[in-house]
Amino acid sequence: MPEFEPIVGRYFTMNVAGEACRVYMEEAGRGIPLVCLHTAGADGRQYRHLMGDSAVTAHYRVIAFDLPWHGKSNPPVGWRDREYRLTTDLYIETVRAFCRAMALERPVVMGCSMGGRVVLHLALNHPDEFRAVIALEGADRLEPYYDLDWLHRPDVHGGEVSAAFVSGQIAPQSPDEHRWETLWMYMQGGPGIFKGDLYFYWYDGHFDDRSPRIDTTRCPVYLLSGEYDSSCTPERTEATASRIKGAKATVMPGIGHFPMSENPALFRKYIVPVLEEIRG
Amino acid sequence: MTPRVDQIRERVNARDALVRRGRYVSLAFLLGVGDQEYVVTIEHGRVTSVEPRRLATSTGRFTIRAAKPAWEEFWKPVPRRDHHDLWSMLAAGIAKIDGDLLPLIQNLQYFKDVLAAPRDA
Numbered sequence: 001m002p003e004f005e006p007i008v009g010r011y012f013t014m015n016v017a018g019e020a021c022r023v024y025m026e027e028a029g030r031g032i033p034l035v036c037l038h039t040a041g042a043d044g045r046q047y048r049h050l051m052g053d054s055a056v057t058a059h060y061r062v063i064a065f066d067l068p069w070h071g072k073s074n075p076p077v078g079w080r081d082r083e084y085r086l087t088t089d090l091y092i093e094t095v096r097a098f099c100r101a102m103a104l105e106r107p108v109v110m111g112c113s114m115g116g117r118v119v120l121h122l123a124l125n126h127p128d129e130f131r132a133v134i135a136l137e138g139a140d141r142l143e144p145y146y147d148l149d150w151l152h153r154p155d156v157h158g159g160e161v162s163a164a165f166v167s168g169q170i171a172p173q174s175p176d177e178h179r180w181e182t183l184w185m186y187m188q189g190g191p192g193i194f195k196g197d198l199y200f201y202w203y204d205g206h207f208d209d210r211s212p213r214i215d216t217t218r219c220p221v222y223l224l225s226g227e228y229d230s231s232c233t234p235e236r237t238e239a240t241a242s243r244i245k246g247a248k249a250t251v252m253p254g255i256g257h258f259p260m261s262e263n264p265a266l267f268r269k270y271i272v273p274v275l276e277e278i279r280g
Numbered sequence: 281m282t283p284r285v286d287q288i289r290e291r292v293n294a295r296d297a298l299v300r301r302g303r304y305v306s307l308a309f310l311l312g313v314g315d316q317e318y319v320v321t322i323e324h325g326r327v328t329s330v331e332p333r334r335l336a337t338s339t340g341r342f343t344i345r346a347a348k349p350a351w352e353e354f355w356k357p358v359p360r361r362d363h364h365d366l367w368s369m370l371a372a373g374i375a376k377i378d379g380d381l382l383p384l385i386q387n388l389q390y391f392k393d394v395l396a397a398p399r400d401a
Contacts, residue, residue: 145371150385157386164388168365172358228361230368 007051009072014101016068016094023098024072025065029057032131032279033107035099036064037115039137039258040201041162041194042185043071046112049264055272059279060108065098067091069193084196088204091118092125099129108278110134113232113257114201120221120240124210127219132278134222134271137229137257139236140211140243144202151195159187162194169257171228182261208243216246222274223247226255250274281332282313282348284355284398288320289327291397298397299325302390307383311395312345320394327394342379344395350374355399366392 009026026044028051036047044064051062066073069084095118099107108131111119116138123133146165152158163186170179186194214221221244225237234251241249252259252270259267292298302325310333311318317333319340333339346354346369353363362372369375377384384391 146367150381155382155386161385161388164392165367167389167392168367172364228364228368230362230365230371 005048005052006057007048011072012101014097016097017090019076021068021076021094022074023065023068025063025098025102026051027061027063028052029060029062031057031059031061033099033102033104034060034062034275035095035104035107035109036062036260037095037109037111037118038064038066038070039113039115040197041070041166041189042182043067043073045071045185046182046258046261048261050260050268050271053264053268053272055268056275060275063102063104063107067094069190069196075190084190084192086114086197086200086204088118088121088200088207091200091205092121095122096126096129106131108132108134108275110136111138112136112260113138114197114205116223116232117201117205120211120214120244121205121207123216123219123221124207124214127215130219132220132222134224134274135240136259137225137232137237138223139225139232139240141206141208141240142202142231142236144198145231148195148198148202151198152192158191158194159189162186162189166257169228169230170262171226171254171256173254174256174262178262178264182258185261208240211240212243212245214244214247216244220278221247222278223249224259224270224274225249225251226257226259227251227253228256231257281318281330282316282351284351285311285313285318285330287398288394289330292327292394295393295397298390298393301325302387302394305383305387305390307341309340309379309384309391310343310345312343313351314348316348317343322394325390340379342377342381342384344375344377344384344391346375354396357400359399366395 006028043066047064069075116135119133163183241247308321321329
């Protein structure tokens, strides 16, 4: 028999905003549920290293699922005639639908990039449903710096350009093996999906006017961002933390926008203590 | 010629995999290093020349510009944040691009790697 990894994956169909969505999820470990949300245009494979880390899985049931339209999750029936566009409400509802379907009791939710944004919305709107939220590369306000139309047009390869856009979001110190695996996932995204996710990330998800209302006594908030992240910069992370009373922010030197997948060995030095603090 | 710029041609052409990735690229672009501009000419992924811009009519499909200190930082083995990648330089307002961006975007990782070719490992 081969030496199997501890990660096990399954499919199921859940209802999101009135639509049946067949989703793929994978998990490893036992204990406190830790739901992991991937970045825009990618999928749950980004968390494979965390799922293989026995220091984490000894205490946490680490679960990652691919959002509908991403990875091995299907787009809804009828997708052919729709333009994919992720909104704040749909994203929040999708994560809650997943947690309900899995019967998870007050999970910790950790998301990266757009996932780091939505966990803050969860902490604001549904604080009692979550034990804590961890925003990796997450902020309550960001500024776009390129035209999203480049990401989905017939004369540009969507996968290659998505990867090329985000390649600079990986720190120069990150190992090549992990850099190119991270970018491979971007090259595999469906047409227009990264663009549709960035609609949420850059245009629909701003809430710096409401983030000060997050009550961290009901739902603790942790923010961790990489030094080399050029969208959710350390400055934007710290600005977000300054607006959320009780939020704990950490800047991770030598890491970029994809800490869990671009440099898992370095990332664990930052995330393991946070997970230990959460479980108390 | 600006140090490092003079290495682009040799460094790119020595990397077969990079030349292969750029095999559909045949054009000239302008590289601005402070006030100095260079015409970088590419044929099928190979850099055939990097010349200072001598005539007002010598131009390229697109232009990539940044201040000289920004490029000097960019070409260091481990650049500071905001200087480590063309797109990060754009996000930080350190670099500017103009002109017909389509061939740049179509081959973005290739051009990023061409620019970074003088960087020592």
